[in-house]
Amino acid sequence: MLDSEWAVAWVKAAAASVAEHKMELIELDRVIGDGDHGENLDRGFQAVLAKLETNFETPGEVFKLLAMTLMSVVGGAAGPLYGTAFLRAATAAGEASALNSDQLATVLAAARDGIVARGKAEPGDKTMVDAWTPAVEAADEAVENGLSPEEVLTAAAAAAEQGATDTEPLQARKGRASYLGERSIGHRDPGAQSTALILRCAASTARDAA
Amino acid sequence: MLDSEWAVAWVKAAAASVAEHKMELIELDRVIGDGDHGENLDRGFQAVLAKLETNFETPGEVFKLLAMTLMSVVGGAAGPLYGTAFLRAATAAGEASALNSDQLATVLAAARDGIVARGKAEPGDKTMVDAWTPAVEAADEAVENGLSPEEVLTAAAAAAEQGATDTEPLQARKGRASYLGERSIGHRDPGAQSTALILRCAASTARDAA
Amino acid sequence: MKKLINDPKNVVQESVQGFGLAHADLVEVHPDPLFVSRRQPKSNKVGLVSGGGSGHEPLHAGYVGFGMLDAAVPGAVFTSPTPDAIIPATVAADSGAGVLHIVKNYTGDLLNFETAAEMAAAEGIEVRTVLVNDDVAVEDSLYTAGRRGVGGTVLVEKIAGAAAERGDDLDAVTAIAQRVNDNVRTMGVALSACTVPHAGVPSFDLEENEIEIGIGIHGEPGRHRIAMEPADGITARLLEPVLEDLGVGSGEQVLLFVNGMGGTPLSELYIVYRRATELLKERGIEIGRSLVGNYITALEMQGCSISVLRLDQELTELWDAPVHTAALRWGF
Amino acid sequence: MKKLINDPKNVVQESVQGFGLAHADLVEVHPDPLFVSRRQPKSNKVGLVSGGGSGHEPLHAGYVGFGMLDAAVPGAVFTSPTPDAIIPATVAADSGAGVLHIVKNYTGDLLNFETAAEMAAAEGIEVRTVLVNDDVAVEDSLYTAGRRGVGGTVLVEKIAGAAAERGDDLDAVTAIAQRVNDNVRTMGVALSACTVPHAGVPSFDLEENEIEIGIGIHGEPGRHRIAMEPADGITARLLEPVLEDLGVGSGEQVLLFVNGMGGTPLSELYIVYRRATELLKERGIEIGRSLVGNYITALEMQGCSISVLRLDQELTELWDAPVHTAALRWGF
Numbered sequence A, B: 001m002l003d004s005e006w007a008v009a010w011v012k013a014a015a016a017s018v019a020e021h022k023m024e025l026i027e028l029d030r031v032i033g034d035g036d037h038g039e040n041l042d043r044g045f046q047a048v049l050a051k052l053e054t055n056f057e058t059p060g061e062v063f064k065l066l067a068m069t070l071m072s073v074v075g076g077a078a079g080p081l082y083g084t085a086f087l088r089a090a091t092a093a094g095e096a097s098a099l100n101s102d103q104l105a106t107v108l109a110a111a112r113d114g115i116v117a118r119g120k121a122e123p124g125d126k127t128m129v130d131a132w133t134p135a136v137e138a139a140d141e142a143v144e145n146g147l148s149p150e151e152v153l154t155a156a157a158a159a160a161e162q163g164a165t166d167t168e169p170l171q172a173r174k175g176r177a178s179y180l181g182e183r184s185i186g187h188r189d190p191g192a193q194s195t196a197l198i199l200r201c202a203a204s205t206a207r208d209a210a
Numbered sequence C, D: 001m002k003k004l005i006n007d008p009k010n011v012v013q014e015s016v017q018g019f020g021l022a023h024a025d026l027v028e029v030h031p032d033p034l035f036v037s038r039r040q041p042k043s044n045k046v047g048l049v050s051g052g053g054s055g056h057e058p059l060h061a062g063y064v065g066f067g068m069l070d071a072a073v074p075g076a077v078f079t080s081p082t083p084d085a086i087i088p089a090t091v092a093a094d095s096g097a098g099v100l101h102i103v104k105n106y107t108g109d110l111l112n113f114e115t116a117a118e119m120a121a122a123e124g125i126e127v128r129t130v131l132v133n134d135d136v137a138v139e140d141s142l143y144t145a146g147r148r149g150v151g152g153t154v155l156v157e158k159i160a161g162a163a164a165e166r167g168d169d170l171d172a173v174t175a176i177a178q179r180v181n182d183n184v185r186t187m188g189v190a191l192s193a194c195t196v197p198h199a200g201v202p203s204f205d206l207e208e209n210e211i212e213i214g215i216g217i218h219g220e221p222g223r224h225r226i227a228m229e230p231a232d233g234i235t236a237r238l239l240e241p242v243l244e245d246l247g248v249g250s251g252e253q254v255l256l257f258v259n260g261m262g263g264t265p266l267s268e269l270y271i272v273y274r275r276a277t278e279l280l281k282e283r284g285i286e287i288g289r290s291l292v293g294n295y296i297t298a299l300e301m302q303g304c305s306i307s308v309l310r311l312d313q314e315l316t317e318l319w320d321a322p323v324h325t326a327a328l329r330w331g332f
């Protein structure tokens, strides 16, 4: 059940995964950016971990804590973008004590829309939007096919991973990598990669909670 | 004959030799000093070459030009030391139109004394004095044995070369190398080495002029 | 890459603390969230706040003081600061006449300052923003995040600071800052990369004989890579696109700013400056003012940038106006 | 090692020319023999002349101006200048009250300034010499050339300059300069070596994990080599021998000077400064004044030095006195 317990488990898993892949994210960002993405995100998730003691009633509350903490600790482009995403997700989740498949798809779409509203990137600009957009589309399709919440998340995570891989041939048109022009081609976008990591943890903890 | 023509030939040969061994002198100075000895001396001798057009009556006049030019172009420790050496040599050579063996030994001793007066180094301090001192001693001995000027210079040059080699095991107590303390042991002193080069050219041009 | 640091995590905190101790007459350091404010704030003066990732020292904290900034917000190294630090800095800088945010045009800085401005406005502080985007190495088009803010930032902060100090209102200070930005262009070169403390490896790889033209100040790679060449040639490569883009011509007066990236000796900056004066002379452009030194850096990167600001009488007067900060000081 | 230079032979000429162009209000550059003199010399003021090898910028030309030097004589890189340049600089600095030569204690500087002083005296100029030898890394004994002149030089030039500016006579200025030298000690560290332009290879070799303690400012190797350690530890290693040797104790006031070697970011110097203030506090020593930045460098060497000057009221006042040079400026 995608309740507040799941949300807490997910955040913990995501924090562990970001920590584990920190150097990989740094390296991706070093090549086409400024090499801080892994460090910043790790600092953000560690700060969230330190605040997870509270009792949460709803997943929305967890998303909100995540949003506010990332916003105030991460910095850079990714901080406000993930901050806005999870704030919108929190709003979309509302008072629901657990998310069903439909609600889940709405939450994912709200998160993606928040990133787009904030960063004004379009699909194909080689940003985290290129992981979020296929994730949202896959989630919608899974819902139409009547799949369970954990199946919806699993589909979304797989699509995000594919989306991250698919940023490699793209030329960046937003964010720091855009300064590189054609030289950004051939490298994976770090924000798309971290998105894939985070959604993968959402899916695996959802399956555990099912 | 050690006349002004020889002196000019010697300065030219010394300039060529310093240019040829510039990097070697730089490297010696880099290890126990600041790496400029070759560059500075080369700059000095090139400046002397540019002034060699004049007609000289005596070797003393050539020594004086050499002294004044090195003094004002070389800089560092070596500039004033070589400058003083050749100024004293010029004074010792006086008005003689050519140097005999006796005069030659006096000139060499005057040069060495000038360096000692200026730099206050003693034999064994790992400086150019350790090349000049054996050179002067060998010259004196050669004179006692009644050798010709070119033989005197050949003996002096050989002794200077040996003296330069013999600086290797010494610990520096004067000049920049002294800051290294025991770490100066095992490296040849650049000023002693350049002294050997210069005296070697004095000898070879003397033999040519004989 | 060896660094005079302790734990990479504490680099910014410790450095800013040291800065505060060394310049306690000028600034106050607020540790958490971290920002630096002017020791003696004036009342009813437009407040100037800038900030951004650390690693560009003396920018920005070095410019807090009389005639320049009222507060600076240092983020982690090369990482823009977060709204929770920008907001109290904005509050500290406000003395009733509103606050100008001077923001270098990077997505991260933009987004974080934007959020902070919204929230400060909600607290009743009037906030304006000027985006500095002077880097001609980046094409300003739909296909990029727009030009970066680099060397021109120092000039915007100095001149807008002088306007605020003489009593201009928020609209006027904003307009002056915008005018400086509109009239300044910059281009940089890197001879070596820099190493972010927590990354531990250089931000890009340059061969022994390569240099990177059109570099930013975050160790991002630049516009293109060329074989190393003499300083005179490099100077022309930087200056010419700057002059083209600025459209400055014969008879005009400019401020020439040769900036070191942190790891280049001052003596080399003067070699570049010398050649730049020749090139400007050839074009009949007059150097009214100049600045040479390490004013906006990228850690220990070797290289420099050249900025040219078109001067008019007012900008010149504001440039000359007294300033008393850790890194820029005259008239005191 | 890439450098922003043209022909290595012209590095000093071009750099000093650029310096002269950028600071034409302060200095005049005399190209051959090369020296830099103060634009508006006073009359009947003791003249201050310093000089030495280039590569330590802003030292010495950056300190020519009101309240500091009257002339500076830059030699080739790391090579002391020759008498034929020191003599006209001495003549230019003389306004009838005599000239003080401020000489860093290196055999080359000593010998060349000595010769020049003799010859200037022969031209009727009264010349005194103060030897700066503040480097505690070198044992001052019969077995060395004596302690080197390093960071303390900047402080001697500033304070003696202020004494000359207030009208002290040659004896008094000499005594003040000597007093500063007697009360200042310095120790440095290198994290990397530097490369002399014409040599093209680093002046010594350091492993990726080694640092050199007790370094001079010419790329000479230092006192000993240790494994890299955190900034706090390095700070203690530099500061403690300085304090021991100076014999400064609880209740005394000092000037704390953290100097960058040229290639170290300013932010790192402040990390060192921060730790140094803690260590001084532990010993009850009060920091009366401070200076942090790149003031006497060794090209692009990474590292720093810490100098401590024991202050008294007069030295503090002279430190605070107005100065207007390219690299040090206040009160203007």
Ligand SMILES: Nc1ncnc2c1ncn2[C@@H]1O[C@H](COP(=O)(O)OP(=O)(O)O)[C@@H](O)[C@H]1O
Pocket: A029, A033, A034, A035, A036, A037, A040, A075, A076, A077, A078, A079, A081, A115, A118, A119, A120, A121, A126, A127, A128, A129, A174, A175, A176, A189, A190, A191, A192, C078, C079, C080, C107, C108, C109
């Ligand atoms: N305008 C944007 N819209 C969406 N995502 C963006 C935008 N700009 C940057 N990003 C994302 O942010 C990531 C970089 O984050 P990070 O390294 O933390 O920030 P910074 O570039 O400020 O150092 C990029 O990989 C990209 O996915």
Ligand SMILES: Nc1ncnc2c1ncn2[C@@H]1O[C@H](COP(=O)(O)OP(=O)(O)O)[C@@H](O)[C@H]1O
Pocket: B029, B033, B034, B035, B036, B037, B040, B075, B076, B077, B078, B079, B081, B115, B118, B119, B120, B121, B126, B127, B128, B129, B174, B175, B176, B189, B190, B191, B192, D078, D079, D080, D107, D108, D109
């Ligand atoms: N006091 C001294 N007496 C004699 N020779 C000296 C003395 N000090 C230095 N030297 C000589 O000068 C040489 C270094 O010359 P150079 O590199 O030109 O000067 P610097 O040390 O100023 O860079 C040393 O190798 C040594 O032979």
Ligand SMILES: [Mg+2]
Pocket: A029, A033, A034, A035, A036, A037, A076, A176
């Ligand atoms: Mg980044």
Ligand SMILES: [Mg+2]
Pocket: B029, B033, B034, B035, B036, B037, B076, B176
């Ligand atoms: Mg040398």
Ligand SMILES: [Mg+2]
Pocket: A034, A036, A076, A077, C053, C078, C079, C080, C108
């Ligand atoms: Mg960043």
Ligand SMILES: [Mg+2]
Pocket: B034, B036, B076, B077, D053, D078, D079, D080, D108
């Ligand atoms: Mg030298």
